[in-house]
Amino acid sequence: MDHIDRVLLAQLQQDATQPYAALGQAVGLSAGAAHERVRKLRERGVIRRTAVDVDPAAVGSAVLAYVMVDSTSWMGDAAQDFAALPEILEAHVIAGSASVLVKVRTATTEQLQDVLRRIYAIDGVSGTQATVVLETFFERPVSPLTADQT
Amino acid sequence: MDHIDRVLLAQLQQDATQPYAALGQAVGLSAGAAHERVRKLRERGVIRRTAVDVDPAAVGSAVLAYVMVDSTSWMGDAAQDFAALPEILEAHVIAGSASVLVKVRTATTEQLQDVLRRIYAIDGVSGTQATVVLETFFERPVSPLTADQT
DNA sequence: ATCATGCGCCGAATGTGAATCGGTCTGAAG
DNA sequence: CTTCAGACCGATTCACATTCGGCGCATGAT
Numbered sequence: 001m002d003h004i005d006r007v008l009l010a011q012l013q014q015d016a017t018q019p020y021a022a023l024g025q026a027v028g029l030s031a032g033a034a035h036e037r038v039r040k041l042r043e044r045g046v047i048r049r050t051a052v053d054v055d056p057a058a059v060g061s062a063v064l065a066y067v068m069v070d071s072t073s074w075m076g077d078a079a080q081d082f083a084a085l086p087e088i089l090e091a092h093v094i095a096g097s098a099s100v101l102v103k104v105r106t107a108t109t110e111q112l113q114d115v116l117r118r119i120y121a122i123d124g125v126s127g128t129q130a131t132v133v134l135e136t137f138f139e140r141p142v143s144p145l146t147a148d149q150t
Numbered sequence: 151m152d153h154i155d156r157v158l159l160a161q162l163q164q165d166a167t168q169p170y171a172a173l174g175q176a177v178g179l180s181a182g183a184a185h186e187r188v189r190k191l192r193e194r195g196v197i198r199r200t201a202v203d204v205d206p207a208a209v210g211s212a213v214l215a216y217v218m219v220d221s222t223s224w225m226g227d228a229a230q231d232f233a234a235l236p237e238i239l240e241a242h243v244i245a246g247s248a249s250v251l252v253k254v255r256t257a258t259t260e261q262l263q264d265v266l267r268r269i270y271a272i273d274g275v276s277g278t279q280a281t282v283v284l285e286t287f288f289e290r291p292v293s294p295l296t297a298d299q300t
Numbered sequence: 301a302t303c304a305t306g307c308g309c310c311g312a313a314t315g316t317g318a319a320t321c322g323g324t325c326t327g328a329a330g
Numbered sequence: 331c332t333t334c335a336g337a338c339c340g341a342t343t344c345a346c347a348t349t350c351g352g353c354g355c356a357t358g359a360t
Contacts, residue, residue, distance in 0.1 A: 048204065051164065052200050092214070131246050136240070
């Protein structure tokens with residue numbers, strides 16, 4: 001996990017379709033060597049998968065909201081309950097007054113309301129507090145170059 | 151933008167490395183037809199890009215937090231100021247008491263504190279309220295199949 | 301109803317790049 | 331000094347992306 005690996009990761013985050021020859025050139029290696037490094041990054045689980053990035057608005061998910069979920073009981077193993085709602089893109093257990101924070105995308109505010117209702121129906125949930133996003137400045141992947149301890 | 155396109159998107163979100171032949175088989179089309187559809191999805195901007203998904207912990211970003219940012223002035227064009235901090239993965243203008251919500255990943259809580267300090271230094275920011283994530287249930291891409299109006 | 305047009309699909313070709321492998325070099329350990 | 335492991339290079343092989351001509355079907359005009 002050296003600097004070259006980090007640059008390769010950054011390149012692949014920007015565009016995973018570029019040929020290994022270009023990838024190798026970006027770090028001063030041959031295509032074969034770049035290929036081998038990327039293969040090992042996958043093997044080690046540093047690269048989880050290769051996927052396309054879909055525009056949410058284009059597939060009918062124009063409304064974005066974050067929801068703080070309050071609960072009366074331990075929510076530590078309620079992951080399945082939240083995962084059952086496809087509109088929920090992220091679910092985290094958090095420190096603080098609420099117990100779970102979820103990220104939700106829906107087509108309309110009516111559908112958002114419906115999701116809130118279904119969250120409320122989850123066992124142990126005592127309340128929700130939704131925060132609607134008016135404008136997204138940006139969304140980007142984690143930077144492999146930031147914490148560069150080489 | 152029919153049902154076939156949505157299934158193709160879902161497939162490519164799971165694995166963008168699979169051959170077009172497999173992709174076509176998943177929707178009952180030939181490899182060439184699947185290729186053509188995907189090409190148009192890219193052209194229309196439905197597919198923004200193809201990228202690898204990197205494990206945050208593997209690149210030294212084990213701490214995740216959401217930060218509510220309060221401000222005294224209009225934050226509508228402060229996108230650049232937030233984008234300048236590489237640890238900030240998302241920044242949204244929100245409705246409610248705070249004005250901006252940001253998602254932050256750092257290696258340690260000390261670095262998180264440093265990011266909060268730098269957010270505080272942004273012009274117009276009057277306060278921050280950080281919520282630390284204890285455990286992430288899941289993070290997944292938007293589902294193209296959810297709002298299926300064909 | 302017939303004909304023209306355009307769009308989407310198929311199936312085959314062609315070219316490109318992924319994946320593999322033998323060989324070399326360097327650095328570390330014995 | 332010798333041995334070994336790891337990483338890189340360069341070439342070879344093979345699979346897949348990409349392109350193309352032709353066909354079928356739907357739509358709209360005459």
